[in-house]
Amino acid sequence: MKTLVVVSHPEINNSQTQQFLLQGAKLQDVIWHHVEGLSEIDVDKEQKLLMSADRIIFQFPLYWYAAPSGLKNWEDKVLTRNFIYGDDNENLGDKEFGIVVSTGMPLKDFQRGGTENITIDEIMAPYHAIADRAKMKILPTFKIPQFQYMDESKQMQLLIDYQRYLTQAYPDSLSNRQAWFEQEFADRIKNFDDTDCTHCDAILNTFAQRREDITQLKSTINLIKQGEDE
Amino acid sequence: MKTLVVVSHPEINNSQTQQFLLQGAKLQDVIWHHVEGLSEIDVDKEQKLLMSADRIIFQFPLYWYAAPSGLKNWEDKVLTRNFIYGDDNENLGDKEFGIVVSTGMPLKDFQRGGTENITIDEIMAPYHAIADRAKMKILPTFKIPQFQYMDESKQMQLLIDYQRYLTQAYPDSLSNRQAWFEQEFADRIKNFDDTDCTHCDAILNTFAQRREDITQLKSTINLIKQGEDE
Numbered sequence: 001m002k003t004l005v006v007v008s009h010p011e012i013n014n015s016q017t018q019q020f021l022l023q024g025a026k027l028q029d030v031i032w033h034h035v036e037g038l039s040e041i042d043v044d045k046e047q048k049l050l051m052s053a054d055r056i057i058f059q060f061p062l063y064w065y066a067a068p069s070g071l072k073n074w075e076d077k078v079l080t081r082n083f084i085y086g087d088d089n090e091n092l093g094d095k096e097f098g099i100v101v102s103t104g105m106p107l108k109d110f111q112r113g114g115t116e117n118i119t120i121d122e123i124m125a126p127y128h129a130i131a132d133r134a135k136m137k138i139l140p141t142f143k144i145p146q147f148q149y150m151d152e153s154k155q156m157q158l159l160i161d162y163q164r165y166l167t168q169a170y171p172d173s174l175s176n177r178q179a180w181f182e183q184e185f186a187d188r189i190k191n192f193d194d195t196d197c198t199h200c201d202a203i204l205n206t207f208a209q210r211r212e213d214i215t216q217l218k219s220t221i222n223l224i225k226q227g228e229d230e
Numbered sequence: 231m232k233t234l235v236v237v238s239h240p241e242i243n244n245s246q247t248q249q250f251l252l253q254g255a256k257l258q259d260v261i262w263h264h265v266e267g268l269s270e271i272d273v274d275k276e277q278k279l280l281m282s283a284d285r286i287i288f289q290f291p292l293y294w295y296a297a298p299s300g301l302k303n304w305e306d307k308v309l310t311r312n313f314i315y316g317d318d319n320e321n322l323g324d325k326e327f328g329i330v331v332s333t334g335m336p337l338k339d340f341q342r343g344g345t346e347n348i349t350i351d352e353i354m355a356p357y358h359a360i361a362d363r364a365k366m367k368i369l370p371t372f373k374i375p376q377f378q379y380m381d382e383s384k385q386m387q388l389l390i391d392y393q394r395y396l397t398q399a400y401p402d403s404l405s406n407r408q409a410w411f412e413q414e415f416a417d418r419i420k421n422f423d424d425t426d427c428t429h430c431d432a433i434l435n436t437f438a439q440r441r442e443d444i445t446q447l448k449s450t451i452n453l454i455k456q457g458e459d460e
Contacts, residue, residue, distance in 0.1 A: 010306075065356035066296065069303035075294050076240075118359045125355065126295035129348045 003166045004053035005100075007034045008060040008071035017061065017102045017147040024159045030166050036070040046078040051091055056136070057166065058127060059100035065116075065123045075130070084134045096170060097131035098139035099124055100162070107145045139170060178211045233396045234283035235330075237264045238290040238301035247291065247332045247377040254389045260396050266300040276308040281321055286366070287396065288357060289330035295346075295353045305360070314364045326400060327361035328369035329354055330392070337375045369400060408441050 005025055012018050012034055025032045033049065035041075050056060060067040083091055101120065109115040110123075124141055131138050142165045150158065164172070168180040185207065189200040235255055242248045242264055255262045263279065265271075280286060290297040313321055331350065339345040340353075354371055361368050372395045380388065394402070398410040415437065419430040 064302075064305050064309060065359045066302060069299045069306050072294075072296060072302045073299035076299050079294060116359065117362055118355060122352070122355050123359070125348060125352050129295045129346065129353070132347055 001029060001054045001167065001169075002052060003030045003055040003057060004049060005030065005032050005057045005059050005166065006071070006074070007032060008036060008058070008068050008074070009034070010036055010068050010070055012036065015061070017144060018059075020147070020155065020159070021059070021100070021162060024162045025166060027163060027167055035074040036068075038074075041074060041077045043078055043080070046074070047080075047083050047091070050078075053095065055096040055098065055139075055166070056092070057098045057100055061102045062104075062123070065118065066126070079130065084130065090135055093135040095134075095136050096139055097128075097134075097136040098142060098165060099127060100142045100144065100165065102144040102147055104146065107143060137170070139165075140172075174214070178207075178214070182207055182211065231259060231284045231397065231399075232282060233260045233285040233287065234279060235260065235262050235287045235289050235396065236301070236304070237262060238266060238288070238298050238304070239264070240266055240298050240300055242266065245291070247374060248289075250377070250385065250389070251289070251330070251392060254392045255396060257393060257397055265304040266298075268304075271304060271307045273308055273310070276304070277310075277313050277321070280308075283325065285326040285328065285369075285396070286322070287328045287330055291332045292334075292353070295348065296356070309360065314360065320365055322361075323365040325364075325366050326369055327358075327364075327366040328372060328395060329357060330372045330374065330395065332374040332377055334376065337373060367400070369395075370402075404444070408437075408444070412437055412441065 007018065007021075009015050009018050022032060031049070031053070058067065058071065060071055066072070080086075082089065101124070103110070103120075105116060107120070110118065110120050112119075120141055120143060128138055142162065144158065144162075147155075147158075163184075164177070164180055169176045182204070185200075185204055189197055189204070192200060237248065237251075239245050239248050252262060261279070261283070288297065288301065290301055296302070310316075312319060331354070333340070333350075335346060337350070340348060340350050342349075350371055350373060358368055372392065374388065374392075377385075377388075393414075394407070394410055399406045412434070415430075415434055419427055419434070422430060
């Protein structure tokens with residue numbers, strides 16, 4: 001699966017959040033695409049880039065309840081009506097669409113009665129309307145509130161969650177999470193020296209065993225449920 | 231009452247809709263302010279302009295469920311957090327905020343189940359969130375669907391409705407409408423030669439008479455209602 005991350009930030013080099021995410025996005029089959037960094041917007045090239053991806057992510061800090069103007073400028077140029085839905089085109093149909101948004105305010109502010117008095121989903125509605133029009137599948141929005149206040153352990157958790165958001169199969173079910181962690185772990189230990197991780201294979205085996213245990217437990221639960229239905 | 235119309239359109243000279251509205255906005259105490267036409271955005275000057283108005287209108291064509299990027303660029307620069315709500319500032323508090331939006335699609339498309347599957351109010355939520363944060367009073371959005379298909383009589387009706395939106399007292403009640411039409415008519419006939427409109431004063435008198443009749447009818451209805459309550 002190929003993921004395209006369309007990033008918008010007017011001063012990306014000064015953004016701790018975006019620099020942190022950039023490190024996380026250095027994965028196989030993930031393209032980091034910074035719109036304000038483009039010397040010019042080549043519509044044809046951008047459209048081909050979108051079509052080459054299976055999952056398209058818009059990533060930005062929240063400025064006045066929307067993305068920075070750079071993303072809107074890119075949208076207004078690249079997303080021609082014909083490309084999105086004209087003549088029954090479905091250039092982006094069945095691709096997945098997600099949003100990664102960072103906020104300076106805590107999430108509790110984004111609700112009715114909260115300081116912002118509007119939800120994140122309401123704020124994202126215009127982007128989701130584009131995705132709907134293009135017949136894309138919408139992923140839940142990935143929210144990064146107040147990155148600057150996160151301690152190192154929270155940042156590490158964020159990094160993994162972010163990487164899963166970019167590359168893990170949808171939906172975010174237990175079995176998809178298990179498969180993702182197992183694959184990632186297996187891929188990463190390949191690069192280790194033997195001395196780096198003597199127990200790696202043992203961990204991987206235990207992981208696989210646990211996954212099988214859970215699968216068996218699920219089967220048992222299903223049998224019990226079937227019994228109740230009869 | 232002073233009205234500031236913050237207009238955003240990347241090619242305003244080629245927009246029939248905006249050129250038509252421009253003619254309508256040539257009223258006393260209405261400032262037409264085209265953001266893409268600014269040679270540079272002087273934040274201090276723009277903020278003072280906003281503060282000088284009693285009613286602030288954002289006016290734009292709908293591009294991908296939002297204003298063109300030019301308005302967002304202006305917002306991101308001019309609307310500093312401190313200006314809108316920092317340190318309990320209320321620079322725009324109690325001012326009125328409205329939106330004039332033109333759409334290429336008919337209004338029936340903007341509803342759940344419609345082609346666009348999103349309402350105009352949902353699309354405008356991010357702008358209204360700014361107005362809320364600034365403690366402004368929100369006016370209903372003025373919608374101009376498919377201007378290009380309007381015949382001359384519909385265009386004339388639009389022109390008057392638009393002028394009322396820019397300058398008529400809020401809310402859009404019968405008495406506020408009456409007062410607006412009477413004032414406008416009185417102002418306009420001042421510029422006529424006697425020969426231009428021999429019946430103008432008679433019309434104006436009839437208008438005033440009708441308004442009084444309605445006021446009396448309202449009093450009568452109120453008396454009846456009071457009788458019912460007792």
